[in-house]
Amino acid sequence: xxxxxxxxxxxxxxxxxxxxxxxxxxxxxxxxxxxxxxxxxxxxxxxxxxxxxxxxxxxxxxxxxxxxxxxxxxxxxxxxxxxxxxxxxxxxxxxxxxxxxxxxxxxxxxxxxxxxxxxxxxxxxxxxxxxxxxxxxxxxxxxxxxxxxxxxxxxxxxxxxxxxxxxxxxxxxxxxxxxxxxxxxxxxxxxxxxxxxxxxxxxxxxxxxxxxxxxxxxxxxxxxxxxxxxxxxxxxxxxxxxxxxxxxxxxxxxxxxxxxxxxxxx
Amino acid sequence: xxxxxxxxxxxxxxxxxxxxxxxxxxxxxxxxxxxxxxxxxxxxxxxxxxxxxxxxxxxxxxxxxxxxxxxxxxxxxxxxxxxxxxxxxxxxxxxxxxxxxxxxxxxxxxxxxxxxxxxxxxxxxxxxxxxxxxxxxxxxxxxxxxxxxxxxxxxxxxxxxxxxxxxxxxxxxxxxxxxxxxxxxxxxxxxxxxxxxxxxxxxxxxxxxxxxxxxxxxxxxxxxxxxxxxxxxxxxxxxxxxxxxxxxxxxxxxxxxxxxxxxxxxxxxxxxxxxxxxxxxxxxxxxxxxxxxxxxxxxxxxxxxxxx
Numbered sequence: 001x002x003x004x005x006x007x008x009x010x011x012x013x014x015x016x017x018x019x020x021x022x023x024x025x026x027x028x029x030x031x032x033x034x035x036x037x038x039x040x041x042x043x044x045x046x047x048x049x050x051x052x053x054x055x056x057x058x059x060x061x062x063x064x065x066x067x068x069x070x071x072x073x074x075x076x077x078x079x080x081x082x083x084x085x086x087x088x089x090x091x092x093x094x095x096x097x098x099x100x101x102x103x104x105x106x107x108x109x110x111x112x113x114x115x116x117x118x119x120x121x122x123x124x125x126x127x128x129x130x131x132x133x134x135x136x137x138x139x140x141x142x143x144x145x146x147x148x149x150x151x152x153x154x155x156x157x158x159x160x161x162x163x164x165x166x167x168x169x170x171x172x173x174x175x176x177x178x179x180x181x182x183x184x185x186x187x188x189x190x191x192x193x194x195x196x197x198x199x200x201x202x203x204x205x206x207x208x209x210x211x212x213x214x215x216x217x218x219x220x221x222x223x224x225x226x227x228x229x230x231x232x233x234x235x236x237x238x239x240x241x242x243x244x245x246x247x248x249x250x251x252x253x254x255x256x257x258x259x260x261x262x263x264x265x266x
Numbered sequence: 267x268x269x270x271x272x273x274x275x276x277x278x279x280x281x282x283x284x285x286x287x288x289x290x291x292x293x294x295x296x297x298x299x300x301x302x303x304x305x306x307x308x309x310x311x312x313x314x315x316x317x318x319x320x321x322x323x324x325x326x327x328x329x330x331x332x333x334x335x336x337x338x339x340x341x342x343x344x345x346x347x348x349x350x351x352x353x354x355x356x357x358x359x360x361x362x363x364x365x366x367x368x369x370x371x372x373x374x375x376x377x378x379x380x381x382x383x384x385x386x387x388x389x390x391x392x393x394x395x396x397x398x399x400x401x402x403x404x405x406x407x408x409x410x411x412x413x414x415x416x417x418x419x420x421x422x423x424x425x426x427x428x429x430x431x432x433x434x435x436x437x438x439x440x441x442x443x444x445x446x447x448x449x450x451x452x453x454x455x456x457x458x459x460x461x462x463x464x465x466x467x468x469x470x471x472x473x474x475x476x477x478x479x480x481x482x483x484x485x486x487x488x489x490x491x492x493x494x495x496x497x498x499x500x501x502x503x504x505x506x507x508x509x510x511x512x513x514x515x516x517x518x519x520x521x522x523x524x525x526x527x528x529x530x531x532x533x534x535x536x537x538x539x540x541x542x543x544x545x546x547x548x549x550x551x552x553x554x555x556x557x558x559x560x561x562x563x564x565x566x567x568x569x570x571x572x573x574x
Contacts, residue, residue, distance in 0.1 A: 120322045
């Protein structure tokens with residue numbers, strides 16, 4: 001796969017969706033494109049757009065649920081639903097809700113949006129696989145601001161306690177949240193050291209380098225849950241959005257959309 | 267010989283574990299108090315102590331339900347319905363997942379631990395969520411029926427159980443338990459008391475006093491608070507001249523509110539809510555607390571006489 005071309009196509013879809021609904025979250029959607037691509041195109045097993053509930057499939061939890069345009073664009077690209085549905089994002093009666101809804105969207109495994117909860121639900125998924133002696137894996141993508149939720153650390157503690165070596169969390173570490181940088185709002189400190197101390201196997205990669213992410217996803221768990229710190233750029237791929245916290249949840253005007261879309265060269 | 271509703275819950279859960287291998291149980295370091303310990307002892311591989319972390323316990327249960335298991339989540343009512351409210355709301359009820367909540371230590375009857383541990387608002391918190399069903403059993407035998415009913419229903423159910431040892435109510439237990447359908451323990455033509463949980467025997471006592479004074483009083487056990495049995499409420503409302511509800515819960519948002527919601531726009535008889543009058547609890551013996559907060563047969567008698 002031409003990762004660069006595919007990433008641009010995904011970003012173009014995200015921009016179209018967010019421009020159409022004049023709401024939603026561009027910054028964090030653009031930062032996790034390569035992370036979700038590594039999962040959906042290279043890593044996760046048992047995915048079948050014709051049988052989205054295949055019980056043997058790997059599970060994915062977008063714990064930073066506000067970045068769902070990225071997930072929707074990839075699910076549409078894989079054929080879970082027609083690409084033309086993407087234009088209905090956030091509209092009344094659309095199956096594409098403002099935050100993921102597994103009852104409505106084919107291919108979405110868990111409802112998320114309230115930060116911390118997806119990460120915590122992923123514990124139950126991984127534990128459930130162990131109880132049922134299944135070999136499928138659970139993956140979750142968390143936001144950096146999300147890690148300020150105490151629930152994330154309750155979940156992190158329980159993952160190590162139950163030795164969930166079938167669980168991987170990936171951090172979209174773009175360093176920005178609604179009110180400013182993580183460092184200004186509530187510093188995460190040495191996040192890798194914290195996960196290590198919580199009993200996780202920790203990897204650290206460039207979150208826009210799909211090959212590097214793939215390698216970390218394939219790397220050993222060593223009997224522990226796995227944490228991959230993915231260093232990313234908020235608003236990645238749109239020159240005027242990169243590293244600007246103001247683009248966490250702001251709509252684009254026509255001129256901005258045209259410029260952003262043109263930069264994807266699709 | 268009496269038994270607490272929490273023990274009845276724990277024993278029933280262990281029996282259900284034998285009958286259905288899909289049932290798993292989670293507790294937050296309170297298995298010895300909520301009595302999920304019976305299940306833990308029998309099925310250690312299907313029991314998960316999640317530590318003192320209720321929010322993660324609820325979400326973990328949601329994940330387990332996602333893969334087809336039937337989790338029973340137990341803790342104290344305040345830490346479940348209160349602390350983990352949003353996890354129950356967003357991770358379980360919003361998705362209509364098959365997670366069962368059996369929260370113990372509800373109401374004033376927690377006793378000596380005091381107001382910090384006495385949940386007077388859990389019925390309201392659980393009732394307001396779409397998809398959630400709420401059952402408040404009155405005695406040990408009805409608790410077994412309620413827990414079995416929760417297991418059999420698809421989707422989220424809250425079963426509210428209490429701490430103290432109580433006696434079975436023979437005139438209740440001889441009647442069938444039907445989810446969503448109130449049990450009319452005794453009929454009456456002048457007044458009706460709609461009660462739930464530990465207020466049911468007190469309602470029967472009040473009715474006895476009233477009957478002795480020639481006031482024919484019905485006693486209705488509203489074990490299912492949601493969905494509420496509107497038919498029985500309206501039937502008695504048009505039949506009697508005075509109606510009260512009794513609950514070991516705030517007068518705001520609980521059984522009384524559910525009855526008032528049915529009666530709104532259907533005004534017939536007068537109606538009065540007996541419950542905890544928008545107050546927190548405090549330390550004390552359960553019986554003394556019931557007296558202090560007006561959860562007594564005397565109060566019910568007085569309220570009914572005021573309306574007649």
